[in-house]
Amino acid sequence: QQQVKQSPQSLIVQKGGISIINCAYENTAFDYFPWYQQFPGKGPALLIAIRPDVSEKKEGRFTISFNKSAKQFSLHIMDSQPGDSATYFCAARGKGGGTSYGKLTFGQGTILTVHP
């Protein structure tokens, strides 16, 4: 079964610091790697995503780094703010036709706490 492994389970950083969350996947049949952000009591929301044909994507303070050969990708949050405190999920979408389109495999989640 396809898996995505995420670490760490929880992360505490000081305001202004860099938060780094890592994910690794086992199957090469993924073609899209999104990160979702979830605040308490809310549903997850797409934060940033990357395709495997690029090694990095940056949107504001959020950057995805992608290493295709190592089957790893990570989320970097620069200048972390208390408002970034949330649970972050990495995910990977499987390739393939038929009824498999759009299916995401999620990592286990990382609870980020940014102290003021």
Added chain:
Amino acid sequence: NAGVTQTPKFRVLKTGQSMTLLCAQDMNHEYMYWYRQDPGMGLRLIHYSVGEGTTAKGEVPDGYNVSRLKKQNFLLGLESAAPSQTSVYFCASSYAIGAKTAYEQYFGPGTRLTVT
């Protein structure tokens, strides 16, 4: 637009009882999904649908049934609830691009279900 809505927000069931969770989306999305979220396990796909009248099993389908009679609605049923089904349930929807390739999934606010 309301986006993705879920009914109810909270529910407590006794073992053996049945219930239906309703998901509705007003974005005219083709694809809809049901996930369960448990601590340390991320989001796991229960069932999904790629169009009206079609459904398919996800990663953890046992004990659940679904129906997609209308494009905008996706129902999740528990015929005989068990304590192991205590979880937070999220519905999501996504649009299809070109050759039925779906990207961003939009999530509802979740339903917290407790089975005693």
